Amino acid sequence: MVLEFGRPLRSQRTPIPGLIVVDLPVHGDARGWFKENWQRQKMTQDAVGLPDFGPVQNNISFNDAVGTTRGIHAEPWDKYVSVATGRIFGAWVDLRAGDTFGAVFTAELDPSKAIFVPRGVGNSYQTLEPDTAYTYLVNDHWSPEATYTFLNLADETVAIDWPIPLDQVEISDKDKNHPKLAEVEPMGPRxxxxxxxxxxxxxxxxxxxxxxxxxxxxxxxxxxxxxxxxxxxxxxxxxxxxxxxxxxxxxxxxxxxxxxxxxxxxxxxxxxxxxxxxxxxxxxxxxxxxxxxxxxxxxxxxxxxxxxxxxxxxxxxxxxxxxxxxxxxxxxxxxxxxxxxxxxxxxxxxxxxxxxxxxxxxxxxxxxxxxxxxxxxxxxxxxxxxxxxxxxxxxxxxxxxxxxxxxxxxxxxxxxxxxxxxxxxxxxxxxxxxxxxxxxxxxxxxxxxxxxxxxxxxxxxxxxxxxxxxxxxxx
Missing domain, CATH: 3.40.50.720 (NAD(P)-binding Rossmann-like Domain)
Incomplete structure (x- = not known):
């Protein structure tokens, strides 16, 4: 993986309302690199436009092998996702009640990109490099009482074009058994x-x-x-x-x-x-x-x-x-x-x-x-x-x-x-x-x-x- 150093901080809207991709400035040399992964003052200004969502918990998912694929989970909180090391193919599906229910956005993320995922938007990814660390800030503490909404990774309606076919990758049994879009009950608003x-x-x-x-x-x-x-x-x-x-x-x-x-x-x-x-x-x-x-x-x-x-x-x-x-x-x-x-x-x-x-x-x-x-x-x-x-x-x-x-x-x-x-x-x-x-x-x-x-x-x-x-x- 070769990172491009010195790009400006900027954001990109997506077809899913509230789902925002962020280009992160990465500074480095032969020794390695450094980035500000989350900087509240800069990222909530009008030029970038992320919400001041108040994160309270930081999580890291480490993945050993290429092709590790995590299911489409819509959570009842907002999350700010980035990659610490490695590279992923990410897929996001709007599972909120409304006109954009079922809308899909895909992108590759490396350490120079992040994405803000609003509550109710399904989040999933597939690793493209070994030893990939996927990190995310969330604005609520995990609770066993929290209600999630799930979608099957192989749903034909959203038709995600996974880089590595799903029958060739590691997927949990739980993720394999999630419902198709026609059976998903949309997540209501807060x-x-x-x-x-x-x-x-x-x-x-x-x-x-x-x-x-x-x-x-x-x-x-x-x-x-x-x-x-x-x-x-x-x-x-x-x-x-x-x-x-x-x-x-x-x-x-x-x-x-x-x-x-x-x-x-x-x-x-x-x-x-x-x-x-x-x-x-x-x-x-x-x-x-x-x-x-x-x-x-x-x-x-x-x-x-x-x-x-x-x-x-x-x-x-x-x-x-x-x-x-x-x-x-x-x-x-x-x-x-x-x-x-x-x-x-x-x-x-x-x-x-x-x-x-x-x-x-x-x-x-x-x-x-x-x-x-x-x-x-x-x-x-x-x-x-x-x-x-x-x-x-x-x-x-x-x-x-x-x-x-x-x-x-x-x-x-x-x-x-x-x-x-x-x-x-x-x-x-x-x-x-x-x-x-x-x-x-x-x-x-x-x-x-x-x-x-x-x-x-x-x-x-x-x-x-x-x-x-x-x-x-x-x-």
Missing amino acids: RILVTGAAGQLGRALRQEFGEHPWIEYATRSELDLSSPDLPSARRWREYGTIINAAGYTKVDAAETDAGRADAWTGNAASVRALAQIATAHGITLVHVSSDYVFDGRKDSPYSEDDAVTPLSVYGQTKAAGDALATTVPHHYVIRTSWVIGDGSNFVRTMADLAARGVDPRVVDDQMGRLTFTVDIAAAIRKLLDTGAPSGIYNVTGSGAPATWCDIARDVFRITGHDPARVTGVSTEDYFASASSPVAPRPRNSVLDLSRAEAQGLPTPPWSARLQEYLAIVER
Whole structure:
């Protein structure tokens, strides 16, 4: 084998998405050679484009004889493969669910080439020289519980053109008995965990993402985010995304001693635990936040870059949760306001009062826009599907801001009742007779939607969504 010294570091895409071949600079002379086999800073830059996949284990497979052939194994982790000495013919087959299932790529590797193999792509090779050492970094520790997907080396569908015929080489009995492509169950994507599955947003997320083996919808009774055992509660390396729709939402109760503790646990400590897990295992964290992180004193819509200025304990805990979520390398913080979905909420309450002949007093000095959970769920799906840049995104309904009183009157009008039955009152007057602590509310809850709209996130007019929602509620 003669190595070519001094080639630049560069990469080559293949027909299999995410499978990337890398030319490695090899430096040598008559004494031998040296190469940087994996150099995180260089290889994750745009010019090369390898993912920052976080390897945790390094393995070496040594092969004595020419023709040693290893089976097509798709593993539930990413791997970065190179040859330390010798030469191989490698074959990779996409065994992931999707349009490229069954796609094949082949290449020869010597110490001057490496290849990044994404999770679910079958990896196999045949040695072309004696004493070949095949090395690979992986981003999960091997576990007997890991689920592999296999393909028969001789499958006629993928028709790999092995340099040495398979009937002339050493193959294990296990590899000989792997299924043909028509019998292979494709490997699904990394798992998605949705917390707070019983809430309004949790139900909308279930409707948006559907029921699949790789999606888990967890209620608090099924997964306690405050438990010290959370880091070992799941095999977290199997997860690609956590959507945190859980949280403490009792705004006024948070002003009490007991409620304060619960709010900090639910909105901050739990987010810290999820952020640590997401960071450690390369998981994307989606966290849902609130307009209550602002004091409402600004006379224009709040942008994602405005400094947080919470008035209440609830707002303080949500602001803390935002800060913790943004420590995760891959994160989306969704700030929203005045949320309406499948469950008990302001719109349902007003519709019920209208039907029962009750004439309510409703606050008329707080401004904002309604946000419907179907749109929050769709926005989260869009961010994940498009791989949008990490960051904070305001997601609410669009259109002219309104007060709670305006919205209540709209509910009365749409449901066929006289909107004049709704009386507007100030926040102070509304809570004047309260016997328990009342949290201060932001008077301006209007969020700027420029970033969301630039990313193509759904922000339909809240007034149109309100009519659609009431049409369903009234059935």
